[in-house]
Amino acid sequence: MRKYVYKRPEVFTDAITTYCGGCGHGIVNKLMAELIDEMGLQENGILVWPIGCSCLSDRYYDMDAYMALHGRAPAAATGIKRADPSKCVIVYQGDGDLVSEGMAEIMHAGIRGEKFTVIFINNAIYGMTGAQMAPTTLLGQTATTAPAPLGRIVDNSGYPVKMAEILAELPGVIYSERVTVNSPQRIIACKKALKKAIQLQLDGKGMSFVEVLSPCPTGWKMAPTKALDWIDDEMTKVYPLGVIKDASKEAE
Amino acid sequence: MKNVVEIDFNRCKECGYCIRFCPKGVLSKGEKVNKKGYYPPVVGDGCIACGTCARVCPDTAITVYKED
Ligand code: SF4
Numbered sequence: 001m002r003k004y005v006y007k008r009p010e011v012f013t014d015a016i017t018t019y020c021g022g023c024g025h026g027i028v029n030k031l032m033a034e035l036i037d038e039m040g041l042q043e044n045g046i047l048v049w050p051i052g053c054s055c056l057s058d059r060y061y062d063m064d065a066y067m068a069l070h071g072r073a074p075a076a077a078t079g080i081k082r083a084d085p086s087k088c089v090i091v092y093q094g095d096g097d098l099v100s101e102g103m104a105e106i107m108h109a110g111i112r113g114e115k116f117t118v119i120f121i122n123n124a125i126y127g128m129t130g131a132q133m134a135p136t137t138l139l140g141q142t143a144t145t146a147p148a149p150l151g152r153i154v155d156n157s158g159y160p161v162k163m164a165e166i167l168a169e170l171p172g173v174i175y176s177e178r179v180t181v182n183s184p185q186r187i188i189a190c191k192k193a194l195k196k197a198i199q200l201q202l203d204g205k206g207m208s209f210v211e212v213l214s215p216c217p218t219g220w221k222m223a224p225t226k227a228l229d230w231i232d233d234e235m236t237k238v239y240p241l242g243v244i245k246d247a248s249k250e251a252e
Numbered sequence: 253m254k255n256v257v258e259i260d261f262n263r264c265k266e267c268g269y270c271i272r273f274c275p276k277g278v279l280s281k282g283e284k285v286n287k288k289g290y291y292p293p294v295v296g297d298g299c300i301a302c303g304t305c306a307r308v309c310p311d312t313a314i315t316v317y318k319e320d
């Protein structure tokens with residue numbers, strides 16, 4: 001007899017992802033697939049994908065999906081969720097997509113308190129287009145558009161944007177947490193946060209938002225295991241982990 | 253009960269996360285190249301079937317099970 005400790009989630013197709021080795025997108029996509037299986041969302045869920053390295057993700061899951069244009073995922077999701085509130089709508093966006101191209105869409109979806117879940121992948125860079133500076137790039141971090149020796153400097157490009165804190169200020173956002181996936185323990189914590197955020201949507205509360213600090217070994221020009229360390233050494237200092245807001249009780 | 257770790261050879265992208273986090277040092281760098289040009293890890297002895305390697309694998313390339 002065979003007893004599985006870990007098995008590829010059912011909702012996954014056989015597709016091999018287009019992500020680079022060690023990319024955090026792969027880990028978060030996998031956690032989503034596990035939760036879709038565990039929470040029974042394959043029939044009733046709709047995934048809304050962005051532009052960026054994850055823009056081919058719809059082919060990894062055997063379920064309904066919508067591919068939104070640059071930054072427009074929360075706008076598209078608004079239409080989907082309002083047309084059929086019984087669907088569990090999960091929006092997935094990277095930092096180039098959510099913070100830069102789609103700042104207006106995410107802010108107004110939060111302002112309106114749209115009742116869907118947003119998973120925000122923050123890797124502090126534009127991955128797909130070739131490691132340009134993003135609004136989330138750290139001060140001093142180098143990118144093709146913020147070259148060494150200075151990297152990103154305030155005089156030119158301002159400060160890194162803390163989306164989990166910004167959205168927590170909005171009454172329509174009932175849950176905001178920042179997690180990461182750079183160790184087994186934190187991957188488990190990330191899954192817990194995603195589960196809570198999805199459950200709040202199923203319970204019909206306001207918008208739930210989870211920011212994931214995610215390794216981009218290619219954009220950061222580091223070996224994957226080094227990228228995991230960089231999250232601890234640099235990223236979490238600018239983007240602290242933890243629950244920033246949980247108003248789910250008050251929203252009863 | 254036998255503990256088994258299977259790595260889907262052509263799915264692996266050689267990130268090394270499973271090697272780093274295996275608490276028993278079961279996995280090590282491989283020497284055979286796959287379809288995409290990566291060198292998937294090889295599985296040695298001493299696995300306790302904790303599932304950590306599978307949990308951290310970004311490409312869902314690892315399956316862990318116990319077998320009679
Ligand atoms: S460029 Fe970065 S974010 Fe994009 S797939 Fe590669 S590692 Fe992942």
Ligand code: SF4
Pocket residue numbers: 257273274275276277278279298299300301302303304305306316
């Ligand atoms: S299941 Fe645990 S002990 Fe076995 S190879 Fe994976 S990490 Fe190591």
Ligand code: SF4
Pocket residue numbers: 022259263264265266267268269270271292293305308309310311312313314
């Ligand atoms: S974690 Fe997965 S992709 Fe990375 S080296 Fe191990 S088997 Fe390969």
